[in-house]
Amino acid sequence: MTxxxxxxxQKIRADxxxxxxxxxxxxxVYFDNAATTQKPIAVINALKHYYEFDNANIxxxxxxxxxxxxxxxxxxxxxxxxxxxxxxxxxxxxxxxTTNGINLVASxxxxxxxxxxxxxxxxxxxxxxNIVPWQMLCEEKGITLKVIPVNDRGELDMEVYDQLLSEKVxxxxxxxxxxxxxxINPVKEIIAKAHAVGAVVMIDGAQATSHLxxxxxxxxxDFYAFSAHKLYGxxxxxxxxxxxxxxxxxxxxxxxxEMIKEVTFEKTTYNELPYKFEAxxxxxxxxxxxxxxxxxxxxxxxxKIAAHEDMLLQYATEQLLQIEGLRMIGEAKxxxxxxxxxxxxxxxxxxxxxLDNLGVAVRTGHHCTQPLMKRFNILxxxxxxxxxxxxxxxxxxLIAGLHRVKKMLA
Amino acid sequence: xxxxxxxxxxxxxxxxFDDWADKYEYIIDMGKKLKGLPQDQKTEDNIIKGCQxxxxxxxxxxxxxxIFEADSEAVIVKGxxxxxxxxxxxxxxKEIAESELYFIxxxxxxxxxxxxxxxxxxxxxxxxKNYAIAYQLK
Ligand SMILES: Cc1ncc(COP(=O)(O)O)c(C=O)c1O
Numbered sequence: 423m424t425x426x427x428x429x430x431x432q433k434i435r436a437d438x439x440x441x442x443x444x445x446x447x448x449x450x451v452y453f454d455n456a457a458t459t460q461k462p463i464a465v466i467n468a469l470k471h472y473y474e475f476d477n478a479n480i481x482x483x484x485x486x487x488x489x490x491x492x493x494x495x496x497x498x499x500x501x502x503x504x505x506x507x508x509x510x511x512x513x514x515x516x517x518x519x520t521t522n523g524i525n526l527v528a529s530x531x532x533x534x535x536x537x538x539x540x541x542x543x544x545x546x547x548x549x550x551x552n553i554v555p556w557q558m559l560c561e562e563k564g565i566t567l568k569v570i571p572v573n574d575r576g577e578l579d580m581e582v583y584d585q586l587l588s589e590k591v592x593x594x595x596x597x598x599x600x601x602x603x604x605x606i607n608p609v610k611e612i613i614a615k616a617h618a619v620g621a622v623v624m625i626d627g628a629q630a631t632s633h634l635x636x637x638x639x640x641x642x643x644d645f646y647a648f649s650a651h652k653l654y655g656x657x658x659x660x661x662x663x664x665x666x667x668x669x670x671x672x673x674x675x676x677x678x679x680e681m682i683k684e685v686t687f688e689k690t691t692y693n694e695l696p697y698k699f700e701a702x703x704x705x706x707x708x709x710x711x712x713x714x715x716x717x718x719x720x721x722x723x724x725x726k727i728a729a730h731e732d733m734l735l736q737y738a739t740e741q742l743l744q745i746e747g748l749r750m751i752g753e754a755k756x757x758x759x760x761x762x763x764x765x766x767x768x769x770x771x772x773x774x775x776x777l778d779n780l781g782v783a784v785r786t787g788h789h790c791t792q793p794l795m796k797r798f799n800i801l802x803x804x805x806x807x808x809x810x811x812x813x814x815x816x817x818x819x820l821i822a823g824l825h826r827v828k829k830m831l832a
Numbered sequence: 833x834x835x836x837x838x839x840x841x842x843x844x845x846x847x848x849f850d851d852w853a854d855k856y857e858y859i860i861d862m863g864k865k866l867k868g869l870p871q872d873q874k875t876e877d878n879i880i881k882g883c884q885x886x887x888x889x890x891x892x893x894x895x896x897x898x899i900f901e902a903d904s905e906a907v908i909v910k911g912x913x914x915x916x917x918x919x920x921x922x923x924x925x926k927e928i929a930e931s932e933l934y935f936i937x938x939x940x941x942x943x944x945x946x947x948x949x950x951x952x953x954x955x956x957x958x959x960x961k962n963y964a965i966a967y968q969l970k
Contacts (some may be wrong), residue, residue: 831860832857
């Protein structure tokens with residue numbers, strides 16, 4: 423294969439100060455991007471600038487700082503709307519992240535509209551945060567949880583999905599991209615089929631937003647949640663997209679300031695969208711900095727980021743498969759830059775500990791997807807996940823590291 | 833030997849290594865040599881669950897002393913487990929309960945006993961001491 427430069431990698435690496443350090447005397451190789459990506463200086467500066475110049479509480483003050491903070495906060499909402507392809511900023515609710523978004527939908531839409539005897543469908547690829555909120559709801563209301571199984575390549579079994587669908591199904595919640603395996607799920611098809619039986623669909627976009635172009639209207643998703651920290655933005659902030667009609671019909675999630683129109687001790691009227699779902703002072707600084715992260719990705723070009731990552735994944739997969747005893751877990755036809763694997767006779771944790779000593783940061787374990795690990799009959803995997811700032815040379819470091827690790831453990 | 837004498841002995845052994853890899857190879861070797869537990873003793877009662885790997889710990893008394901046996905799926909953890917057994921097993925419950933483990937820090941392995949490593953070792957040390965306290969009261 424030809425390893426042509428798709429992006430200006432040296433320039434990009436210079437944007438990420440954290441990459442320029444040594445671990446145990448070796449240059450850091452950061453391959454834990456599916457857990458969280460590193461932050462470009464533009465994002466760090468946005469945070470710094472906010473606290474140095476603009477900090478104020480939003481939406482309430484009439485002074486200049488409050489106006490500036492409100493303006494920037496709302497500018498991110500517009501940026502997220504555009505990023506997701508939503509019709510209106512009323513449909514963009516700021517959350518603390520994907521987990522928060524899923525819980526919001528389960529607690530409000532789920533509690534109000536799903537009843538005993540109904541069914542919810544999730545998939546065998548889900549992160550615990552797209553399993554547990556639904557289990558909690560099912561237990562509370564006597565709802566049945568059904569699971570779309572996963573085939574040997576790590577793809578959803580769409581035939582079984584067809585069979586699971588019925589009039590009883592009120593909600594389907596699946597991830598757009600699997601965090602453990604990198605599988606890109608056919609969410610457009612999943613959504614269309616769910617709609618055909620009258621079910622609404624929640625998409626966990628945590629792993630998709632840094633790799634794929636998202637268009638919630640084209641997908642016809644009812645809800646779509648993501649976390650900023652996985653797309654070069656700050657931790658502790660994310661957004662939930664919801665179709666306006668659904669959000670309007672849903673009761674609020676938390677009560678407090680900001681989400682109300684008028685409060686008397688007899689009755690409270692709720693604020694309009696999206697504020698109805700944003701009780702209390704939000705994470706203003708990080709919301710503001712999220713816009714810088716989205717702009718950063720656009721400045722490189724989302725298609726170029728994806729092409730660079732695909733090149734790394736292809737190269738890494740070829741190299742990994744040459745290691746004796748190594749088996750890739752997750753060989754979907756459509757996948758993002760996640761290489762999950764096991765090596766015969768070696769516990770993933772041992773690989774992770776030794777690679778760390780070689781300066782290579784990977785993730786090992788079950789990746790918060792214990793049912794999926796059980797499906798493959800493994801304890802966990804070693805996962806290398808690539809971002810825009812990673813290089814071919816770094817992949818070579820991983821491969822050399824694995825050879826060394828194998829020798830040490832032999 | 834007392835618990836502290838054994839700790840000092842281990843610290844001396846590790847002082848010979850100036851390379852991280854030598855240290856780890858030594859730990860891996862100890863992990864491989866640890867007898868571990870037969871399958872029927874790897875019970876739910878004995879398990880100490882970490883997020884990534886788990887440890888099984890068994891304790892029984894021989895004469896006045898407490899004997900520990902343990903196992904793990906991950907060989908580096910098993911090597912560390914083997915050292916913990918070498919230090920603590922075969923002493924009186926009182927000695928074990930009152931012991932202070934400093935060798936792990938001294939040999940540069942303290943990160944493995946940090947909560948974040950999620951390997952069950954922290955809980956294992958706690959559990960060893962709990963056994964000692966329980967046997968002291970008997
Ligand atoms: C697929 C998937 N869903 C949900 C989450 C949870 O995201 P957060 O912890 O940011 O709420 C993650 C993060 O690891 C994920 O990968």
